[in-house]
Amino acid sequence: MITNKNCIIRLSRYKNALYRLQALGFVKVFSDNLADAVGGTASQVRKDFSIFGISGNKKGGYQIDSLLEKLNSILGKDQLQKVIVVGAGHIGSALMRYRGFEKEGIKIVAGFDIDPAKINRSNPTPVLPLEEIKAFVKTNNIRIAILAVPDIAAQQAADMICAAGIKGILNFAPLGLKGAEGCIINNVNVEIELENLIYFVNVTEKTKKA
Amino acid sequence: MITNKNCIIRLSRYKNALYRLQALGFVKVFSDNLADAVGGTASQVRKDFSIFGISGNKKGGYQIDSLLEKLNSILGKDQLQKVIVVGAGHIGSALMRYRGFEKEGIKIVAGFDIDPAKINRSNPTPVLPLEEIKAFVKTNNIRIAILAVPDIAAQQAADMICAAGIKGILNFAPLGLKGAEGCIINNVNVEIELENLIYFVNVTEKTKKA
DNA sequence: ATGTTATTGTGAAAAATGGAACAATATGAT
DNA sequence: ATCATATTGTTCCATTTTTCACAATAACAT
Ligand SMILES: NC(=O)c1ccc[n+]([C@@H]2O[C@H](COP(=O)([O-])OP(=O)(O)OC[C@H]3O[C@@H](n4cnc5c(N)ncnc54)[C@H](O)[C@@H]3O)[C@@H](O)[C@H]2O)c1
Ligand SMILES: NC(=O)c1ccc[n+]([C@@H]2O[C@H](COP(=O)([O-])OP(=O)(O)OC[C@H]3O[C@@H](n4cnc5c(N)ncnc54)[C@H](O)[C@@H]3O)[C@@H](O)[C@H]2O)c1
Numbered sequence: 001m002i003t004n005k006n007c008i009i010r011l012s013r014y015k016n017a018l019y020r021l022q023a024l025g026f027v028k029v030f031s032d033n034l035a036d037a038v039g040g041t042a043s044q045v046r047k048d049f050s051i052f053g054i055s056g057n058k059k060g061g062y063q064i065d066s067l068l069e070k071l072n073s074i075l076g077k078d079q080l081q082k083v084i085v086v087g088a089g090h091i092g093s094a095l096m097r098y099r100g101f102e103k104e105g106i107k108i109v110a111g112f113d114i115d116p117a118k119i120n121r122s123n124p125t126p127v128l129p130l131e132e133i134k135a136f137v138k139t140n141n142i143r144i145a146i147l148a149v150p151d152i153a154a155q156q157a158a159d160m161i162c163a164a165g166i167k168g169i170l171n172f173a174p175l176g177l178k179g180a181e182g183c184i185i186n187n188v189n190v191e192i193e194l195e196n197l198i199y200f201v202n203v204t205e206k207t208k209k210a
Numbered sequence: 211m212i213t214n215k216n217c218i219i220r221l222s223r224y225k226n227a228l229y230r231l232q233a234l235g236f237v238k239v240f241s242d243n244l245a246d247a248v249g250g251t252a253s254q255v256r257k258d259f260s261i262f263g264i265s266g267n268k269k270g271g272y273q274i275d276s277l278l279e280k281l282n283s284i285l286g287k288d289q290l291q292k293v294i295v296v297g298a299g300h301i302g303s304a305l306m307r308y309r310g311f312e313k314e315g316i317k318i319v320a321g322f323d324i325d326p327a328k329i330n331r332s333n334p335t336p337v338l339p340l341e342e343i344k345a346f347v348k349t350n351n352i353r354i355a356i357l358a359v360p361d362i363a364a365q366q367a368a369d370m371i372c373a374a375g376i377k378g379i380l381n382f383a384p385l386g387l388k389g390a391e392g393c394i395i396n397n398v399n400v401e402i403e404l405e406n407l408i409y410f411v412n413v414t415e416k417t418k419k420a
Numbered sequence: 421a422t423g424t425t426a427t428t429g430t431g432a433a434a435a436a437t438g439g440a441a442c443a444a445t446a447t448g449a450t
Numbered sequence: 451a452t453c454a455t456a457t458t459g460t461t462c463c464a465t466t467t468t469t470c471a472c473a474a475t476a477a478c479a480t
Contacts, residue, residue, distance in 0.1 A: 031428075047468080058429085059428075060426095060477070077405070081404075090304045094300045094301055144411065168408065168410065170403055182414075188403055191316070193396055194293065194314075194316055196215060196222065198291055198378065205377065216437085240456090241457075251439060253440065256460085260458095260460070266458060269448085269458075270456095271457070
């Protein structure tokens, strides 16, 4: 089984680049075009494809549409992915209003919040009370949740979400959460990303001076 | 030079865990405490420290306050980091209102937008017209920018930011940008993070069934 | 038809990363 | 004072990831 997160991220990048190339009228692509597009090497593109049994044509490169089909299938994009948001505050509601997920076949179908003032059943994306989450997840067969509650509530909310049957959490709170057995947690940690960027800017600055 | 992004991210995690431990009244810590706290191995904690010449005491572990000092210095947290936001839309203004950066010594000092309607000089964090960005960056010695403009404008905005003298960009647009020489670009790509999560949820589900 | 060329697919080499093991040693117990 | 113990720092080893290199071969040119 493939456990290499970076490899899967590269597949997503290839897919995105392919859509752009397709929009530009291209119908086939070579490994080094893709490498350029995503900032990698041609070898790695071919190796990545080879891992998943994707093959192209000697001297002919890859047919973009069939390649996209295969990547989309690997990435689970052959069906609409329904996602919920837990915590309808600043970040949560920005995400619920964001239209960019649609083109990716991802749909935020509801938000949940502990604060009665945030409840709104008539929104395009309704915001529902926490108590309904378990039933909603079951009825609508939801597997993925975005967690956007205050830091202090994050672990507790994660436990609750896991108990409701969610299988994957994208966590925006800047702390590590323990997921229940069988629930995967990925983190989007803007603080750490900034810190990281600052570090690398600092070191390149220092080494340039030296 | 250290080029391992994961290693630096771990340093950030150690630092965050140390603050939590400190708040709980601990004054020293062992490598395996930290390993537990961030979900790694004790070996790796010690190795990470060793890379940066951080040493503890045989049988005595590490003094939390001095350890924090060293980590903070490595991570550039011994001085306030001033950051600007380019694109004061949904994400951009959520970030500008977000108070979580302060405790990390990161301050968003201004936003910039192309839309005159977004300009507001009397905000706690002012939003200024694009034309002023170059002068602002120079005067205030800004090195880091968060990029939150629409996808279509992202590359152009990145070029402009680089030209203005910015050294590091945290890009929220879901596409790869080419940075000018001497400007580092890191990406926060929520779509790809979700896709990734969906992939891993799918494969673990499949392998469990088999 | 034949030869030339461009590009893939992959096996082998290299580099990077992570983990285990253990000698060195400071601390605390007897 | 001596010993036992716990923990670091670092070396060595295993694994993972990336890159290299090239044989295989499909497309194209002559
Ligand atoms: N706002 C940002 O720009 C930003 C940036 C980076 C990280 N974050 C992180 O994202 C998280 C959310 O930040 P925010 O600014 O949106 O906060 P917020 O306070 O605006 O929103 C949090 C929402 O969660 C709800 N909530 C609280 N406890 C809950 C629970 N147990 N279950 C369900 N809902 C609950 C609150 O009612 C509120 O609506 C925080 O962890 C924050 O650190 C935010
Ligand atoms: N909103 C979300 O939840 C979300 C989630 C993931 C990714 N993103 C990405 O973040 C980026 C911003 O999204 P958003 O929802 O905040 O968009 P938005 O349309 O709300 O805001 C974009 C802002 O950028 C300004 N702008 C446009 N061109 C500019 C330029 N050249 N220079 C400076 N400012 C300019 C616009 O005036 C607007 O205020 C997009 O790339 C989007 O794909 C957003």
